[in-house]
Amino acid sequence: MSNINGKVYAMNAITPMKPWKTWVLRLIFFVLGHVKSLQQDLINLSFIEFARWVVVPRAGFPQFGNGQEPEKLTYDYLLFFSNFNGTWNQYIDAFSAVLSKGLNLIWQWSEKFPGSVPVTLFKEYIGRVQFDTDYYFTAYPHATANDLKAAHAVQASYDDLRSRVNSLSDAEFADAYMSFVLQVQPNLGETGEAPVVF
Amino acid sequence: MSKLNETDIQGFVLRGYNLPYGRYILLRFENPDRARALVSKLLPIITTGQRWDNGKPQSTVNIGFTHRGLAALALPDATLLSFPVEFQQGMKKRADILGDTGLNAPARWDDVWHGNDVHAWLGINGLTATALDDCCSQLRSLFAETRGAVELAAQDAVSNMVDGQQTGKEHFGYTDGFGNPDYLGIERNSQPGHGKQLPDGSWAPLATGELLLGYADEAGELPAAPIPHILASNGTFMVYRKLHQNLATFRSFLDEQSAVYGGGREKLAAKLIGRWRDGTPLELAPDAPDPSIVKDPQRSTNFTYGADGAGTRCPIGAHMRRAHPRDAFGFNGKLIDRRRITRRGQTYGRFVPEGELASDAEERGVVFMVLNANISRQFEFVQQQWIEYGNDAKQGNDKDPLMGNHGGHGKFVVQGDRSATNPPLVCAHLPSFVELRGGDYFFIPSMTALGMIAMKLVDPR
Structure with missing residues (x-):
């Protein structure tokens, strides 16, 4: 059991919300979901592979029958799930430094949320509500999201060059090859082992 | 923000002295009472951040302690255990985290780092080679007089000279030392590009707590620091790395x-x-x-x-x-x-101009020193x-x-x-x-804290 697989970290956090507040959060999610510009800061954090918040209503938990008693829950729950590259501290530090308003908007409806600034209290809170990952599959443990994007860019440029190569004269090829190199030159980092966790 | 209490902060923390001659003496303490007696004797000669109204002094002295050194000074356990983990561990134990493996692995470091004996660092700088030697003999007579410490090693450093003039060039020929950050409250000839960038593109000093303990940092919090507060305040942490070139x-x-x-x-x-x-x-x-x-x-x-x-x-x-x-x-x-750090570096070894024969084997490089409030979050x-x-x-x-x-x-x-x-x-x-040829993490206390250590007044409460 580990939250870490190579260069990727999986974080689950589950926080309780009073049911009336869930409706406020649903409205906020509706707005955030439809106004793409509001998501831009989250998307621009290039070490985040994936981040999603989901409301799990108290009546929404599965009932399998076979004698399973229905639960009487007083809270709805907010599930946060994220995969990211780098250290836990780096991730929360970055959240707190550049996304504090957005995070507060989403998490302030959860019980005992201290705010995303100052960061130490925020880290303590996340530590308390985080659930460790039981099983974690990642296809490319030696690659980060940036590495994957870079590889796609290199592959696309290479495929493009290859598709044209037979129709080019020597001079044209030299020119096309130079264009290829200039396209891929920011994307040539190695993949490999992740740094030691600290 | 008002000005800092410069006389309580070691001068080395507030400014690069830019004195051409340096010597870094590594000490082992033998006995807590005698070591404290030595610290007492050193107190009046430690260089503080007080402004030099009459020009540069002939020489400067600053001091720092490893965690083992603070233990050898018999600080209370509650205080020792309150220091950040990375400082308690020391740089050698952080080798895998830092990538100090292979050619940079601790097994290949200079002998002085092979044991766990380095308790204190004395940084001495001089305007002339003679001034440096004079200051060092004064210090060495204090070691002898108090029997408070054994000198394990001394690393000499000297700014590279070109045509007889002191330069900021390191051995590869690059002019060094442009990018140290500005911090709130620290007097310095500020220039755009130091400090942090604001949304409008202008530059402002970083929060004092990025350099000094006891002040708010960029997250609006006090940096993690040992107890009591008065031991930590106006102090900082130094990373010392001898980098062979x-x-x-x-x-x-x-x-x-x-x-x-x-x-x-x-x-x-x-x-x-x-x-x-x-x-x-x-x-x-x-x-x-x-x-x-x-x-x-x-x-x-x-x-x-x-x-x-x-x-x-x-x-x-x-x-x-x-x-x-x-x-x-x-x-x-x-x-x-x-993630910003303040760097104090000085070259060691003979400067070889381009065109003259140089060898990798000669002792040559930079004594690279980093000052930061949080070693883990910043330097590491x-x-x-x-x-x-x-x-x-x-x-x-x-x-x-x-x-x-x-x-x-x-x-x-x-x-x-x-x-x-x-x-x-x-x-x-x-x-x-x-x-890498060795190094460690040091606590650079304030003058108040040095006095408390010398007088055995550290009370963790």
Whole structure:
């Protein structure tokens, strides 16, 4: 059991919300979901592979029958799930430094949320509500999201060059090859082992 | 913010003395009472941050302690256990985190670091070699008189001289020391590019707590610090690293690569670091060095990378762009404001001008000292994530071309364009230009804290 697989970290956090507040959060999610510009800061954090918040209503938990008693829950729950590259501290530090308003908007409806600034209290809170990952599959443990994007860019440029190569004269090829190199030159980092966790 | 209490802060923390001669003495304490007696005797000669109204002094003395040193001074356990974990462990135990493996592994460090004996560091700087020696003999007579400490080793350092003039050049020929940050409350000739960038593009000092304990940091919090508060306040942590430079390897690398690089030897040297060897930033002058920029404090550090996302001026993986990425990771640099470090470095070994024969085996390099409030969040993060790794710069596992622990396996991409003098270049099989020869983490206490330690008054409550 580990939250870490190579260069990727999986974080689950589950926080309780009073049911009336869930409706406020649903409205906020509706707005955030439809106004793409509001998501831009989250998307621009290039070490985040994936981040999603989901409301799990108290009546929404599965009932399998076979004698399973229905639960009487007083809270709805907010599930946060994220995969990211780098250290836990780096991730929360970055959240707190550049996304504090957005995070507060989403998490302030959860019980005992201290705010995303100052960061130490925020880290303590996340530590308390985080659930460790039981099983974690990642296809490319030696690659980060940036590495994957870079590889796609290199592959696309290479495929493009290859598709044209037979129709080019020597001079044209030299020119096309130079264009290829200039396209891929920011994307040539190695993949490999992740740094030691600290 | 009002001015800091400069007389309570060690001078070395507030300013680089820029004195040409240095000696770093490493001490072992034998007995807590005698060691405290030594600290008492040292107190009046420690150089504080008080301004030098009558010009530079002949010599300066500063002091720091490892965690083992503080234990040897018999500080209360509750205090010792309240120090941050990385400081308690010391640099050697953090080797895997820092990438200090292979050629940089502790087994290859200088003898003095092989045991766990280094308890204290004394940094002495002198205006002349004689002034340095005089100061050191005064200190050594205090060691003898109090029998408080054994001198384990002394590392001499001297600024490189060119034509008899002191220079800021290190052994590879780069002019060093441009980019130290400004902090609130610390008097300094501020210039744009120091400190942090604001959303409107202007520059402002970093929060004091990024350098000093006891003040708010960039997150608006007090940095993690030992108890009691008065022991920590106005103190900081220092990372000491002796960095050996393989000068022959560096020069033959430049010779070999520039034979196939259309930009030429000097431009290749500039691409490794992000500045021409005279200090001109590539971002401001990509084609040739411009001394007028170097001399102009309004320009020498006043640049960003936002308009050079492709790295065709300053390569994405260049040393300077990694160690101080400015706006390179977006968000107006907000992601880097809590990763800044203050550097105090001094060269050691004989300076060999270009054209004269140099060998890797000669003792030569930089005594590299970092000051920061939080070693883990600042120095260790920069070293691990930005120097020995490249994901934040979108360069995968590629390391800092100049500082990286390559061991013959490094890679560095020089992004270019279609012009003949700025072509793209991939340097493969990079050797290690720099190797670590030892070091440790030190606590640099305030004058108040030194007095408390000397008088056995540290009370963790």
